[in-house]
Amino acid sequence: MTVLIVEDNAGIRRLLRRTLVDSAGTIWECCDGADALASYQDHRPDVVIMDMRMPRMDGLRATKQIREYDPFARVVVVTDYDDDDLRAAAFEAGAGGYVLKQELSDLPGILCSLTNARD
Numbered sequence: 001m002t003v004l005i006v007e008d009n010a011g012i013r014r015l016l017r018r019t020l021v022d023s024a025g026t027i028w029e030c031c032d033g034a035d036a037l038a039s040y041q042d043h044r045p046d047v048v049i050m051d052m053r054m055p056r057m058d059g060l061r062a063t064k065q066i067r068e069y070d071p072f073a074r075v076v077v078v079t080d081y082d083d084d085d086l087r088a089a090a091f092e093a094g095a096g097g098y099v100l101k102q103e104l105s106d107l108p109g110i111l112c113s114l115t116n117a118r119d
Helices: 010-020 033-043 059-069 084-093 101-118
Strands: 002-006 026-030 047-050 075-079 097-100
Touching (some): 010 026, 026 033, 033 059, 059 075, 059 084, 075 101, 084 097
Parallel strands (some): 002 026, 047 075, 075 097
16 A cells, blocks of 8 residues: 655654554655645555645645545545544545544554555
């Protein structure tokens, strides 16, 4: 499985990499939603891990852009915000999953189920 991590915090990107080391063959990174679509187009990952709050473009808008470009793109939001409205907005934007950063141990299983569902 190939993964694109879109996260503005370098420490969280490292943590996500460590969490996915056994399940992802290749991992690319970008540090803002404004760069997410170009990175997606360059790499065509199996799954995008998307942060919600980033400086230039938030994860909702970046998710919408990626899904408009590729309606089959699989995006999983990883965030600190356990908020029902934000969760609903993420799914409305096209996310296929919503994981709290405090529950990253669930992430590999969610990614596997997403990639198996499409394949």
